[in-house]
Amino acid sequence: MPGKLFGYFEDAFYFFTDDKFISYSKAALAFFSIFFITIICYTTVRMFEIRKKEKKHLEHEIREYAHNKMEYEKKLKETTGGSKNEKW
Numbered sequence: 001m002p003g004k005l006f007g008y009f010e011d012a013f014y015f016f017t018d019d020k021f022i023s024y025s026k027a028a029l030a031f032f033s034i035f036f037i038t039i040i041c042y043t044t045v046r047m048f049e050i051r052k053k054e055k056k057h058l059e060h061e062i063r064e065y066a067h068n069k070m071e072y073e074k075k076l077k078e079t080t081g082g083s084k085n086e087k088w
Contacts, residue, residue: 015021
């Protein structure tokens with residue numbers, strides 16, 4: 001029994017150290033490396049695109065808020081005839 005078990009380990013060792021297996025594993029690892037580098041590059045580009053879009057959207061929202069605030073204050077001045085503290 002111990003000799004048979006040793007035979008399995010010996011066969012596995014020879015299989016994993018075979019030149020054919022090593023070349024296939026290197027090719028597979030190279031393919032996976034290129035694939036994951038591509039994913040990382042795509043994700044980086046998309047992050048910058050989304051940041052740019054979010055910045056434009058935020059600037060638009062700030063301008064819109066400032067415009068609405070100005071309109072509200074203008075309307076408030078017309079109705080009250082002067083300045084009024086809203087918090088009181």
